[in-house]
Amino acid sequence: xxxxxxxxxxxxxxxxxxxxxxxxxxxxxxxxxxxxxxxxxxxxxxxxxxxxxxxxxxxxxxxxxxxxxxxxxxxxxxxxxxxxxxxxxxxxxxxxxxxxxxxxxxxxxxxxxxxxxxxxxxxxxxxxxxxxxxxxxxxxxxxxxxxxxxxxxxxxxxxxxxxxxxxxxxxxxxxxxxxxxxxxxxxxxxxxxxxxxxxxxxxxxxxxxxxxxx
Amino acid sequence: xxxxxxxxxxxxxxxxxxxxxxxxxxxxxxxxxxxxxxxxxxxxxxxxxxxxxxxxxxxxxxxxxxxxxxxxxxxxxxxxxxxxxxxxxxxxxxxxxxxxxxxxxxxxxxxxxxxxxxxxxxxxxxxxxxxxxxxxxxxxxxxxxxxxxxxxxxxxxxxxxxxxxxxxxxxxxxxxxxxxxxxxxxxxxxxxxxxxxxxxxxxxxxxxxxxxxx
Numbered sequence: 001x002x003x004x005x006x007x008x009x010x011x012x013x014x015x016x017x018x019x020x021x022x023x024x025x026x027x028x029x030x031x032x033x034x035x036x037x038x039x040x041x042x043x044x045x046x047x048x049x050x051x052x053x054x055x056x057x058x059x060x061x062x063x064x065x066x067x068x069x070x071x072x073x074x075x076x077x078x079x080x081x082x083x084x085x086x087x088x089x090x091x092x093x094x095x096x097x098x099x100x101x102x103x104x105x106x107x108x109x110x111x112x113x114x115x116x117x118x119x120x121x122x123x124x125x126x127x128x129x130x131x132x133x134x135x136x137x138x139x140x141x142x143x144x145x146x147x148x149x150x151x152x153x154x155x156x157x158x159x160x161x162x163x164x165x166x167x168x169x170x171x172x173x174x175x176x177x178x179x180x181x182x183x184x185x186x187x188x189x190x191x192x193x194x195x196x197x198x199x200x201x202x203x204x205x206x207x208x209x210x211x212x213x214x
Numbered sequence: 215x216x217x218x219x220x221x222x223x224x225x226x227x228x229x230x231x232x233x234x235x236x237x238x239x240x241x242x243x244x245x246x247x248x249x250x251x252x253x254x255x256x257x258x259x260x261x262x263x264x265x266x267x268x269x270x271x272x273x274x275x276x277x278x279x280x281x282x283x284x285x286x287x288x289x290x291x292x293x294x295x296x297x298x299x300x301x302x303x304x305x306x307x308x309x310x311x312x313x314x315x316x317x318x319x320x321x322x323x324x325x326x327x328x329x330x331x332x333x334x335x336x337x338x339x340x341x342x343x344x345x346x347x348x349x350x351x352x353x354x355x356x357x358x359x360x361x362x363x364x365x366x367x368x369x370x371x372x373x374x375x376x377x378x379x380x381x382x383x384x385x386x387x388x389x390x391x392x393x394x395x396x397x398x399x400x401x402x403x404x405x406x407x408x409x410x411x412x413x414x415x416x417x418x419x420x421x422x423x424x425x426x427x428x
Binding site for chain 1: 272303339
């Protein structure tokens with residue numbers, strides 16, 4: 001849902017090229033299908049689907065390693081976000097951003113949007129503002145043109161405010177996929193599903209996707 | 215040759231795990247064969263070969279885009295390194311380092327060696343000390359343990375001093391591959407071959423690999 005709101009923001013202001021990554025996450029095929037639908041609905045010029053073999057090979061995350069189960073959300077919802085969860089994929093966003101920067105250099109693009117959210121998110125270290133500041137510094141030292149910038153328009157927002165913004169912008173939430181483990185239908189139980197449902201409920205907006213459990 | 219000297223340094227002091235990337239470079243199969251031989255000769259515990267599809271798909275570099283020829287070295291050798299050449303692969307080293315950091319998080323490794331060389335190299339922006347400083351800052355903000363560090367032991371060295379150091383450490387130069395375009399034998403004409411030959415000549419060391427032209 002964060003990516004879909006970012007796509008709505010980016011396509012409003014720019015010719016937009018999008019990336020999707022199949023990195024061995026449990027839901028990669030379903031997620032890619034959602035990315036294609038969101039890209040088409042928001043008017044993205046091109047969606048480039050990429051495959052990263054690394055994470056399946058090295059393991060270390062519940063999202064990419066079948067031997068580590070995806071937890072149902074902690075009984076106390078206030079605990080969500082308190083520490084780095086087993087669904088953390090080590091240094092994942094650096095791979096996504098590196099691909100975006102490489103492609104931006106070839107396209108001549110100057111802005112890279114990513115739907116990272118610090119608060120209300122899952123405590124991933126690569127979703128914090130300091131991380132994106134450091135990445136922008138890396139770009140300025142390590143590229144040909146040095147003037148590409150990562151933008152994180154959602155990073156300081158609450159999840160329910162992202163829902164409201166998405167509604168305003170016409171983001172196609174009905175086409176999005178957030179679940180960490182369902183194959184065709186969202187499970188409704190994993191942390192990502194629970195955070196999503198809570199955000200829609202707090203925003204007073206109906207989440208129109210289907211859930212196996214609610 | 216820089217990677218082989220790094221492997222000799224790393225294996226002297228640490229249990230070492232190595233990565234090789236096939237990223238669509240013209241010489242990927244030959245280079246991977248060399249990486250496997252160097253890893254075996256230096257006592258690396260595991261070489262993980264990875265494939266990156268991105269660069270072939272986006273183009274933009276003579277190393278990965280067949281429509282951009284690899285230049286023979288500039289007639290004036292002093293011009294080498296003066297500006298970013300067409301063999302620059304956009305933001306390439308970020309992909310390599312991101313993979314190394316991800317794997318280090320899973321292994322519990324704390325040091326990442328890369329054979330980047332600033333002087334005497336080809337003017338690539340991602341071979342400069344400021345770039346590695348920025349990457350270390352990125353690691354400290356965006357990982358679980360935050361104490362992984364990239365080490366660039368060769369970065370301030372002249373290429374001929376790297377040859378001398380490699381000889382001292384017993385780096386297996388005879389197994390290495392530097393050429394940008396040969397398939398089984400180094401061309402002897404591309405910038406990488408020319409820089410290598412000059413380094414060996416200045417070090418007074420015989421470069422025992424075969425060249426199609428010298």
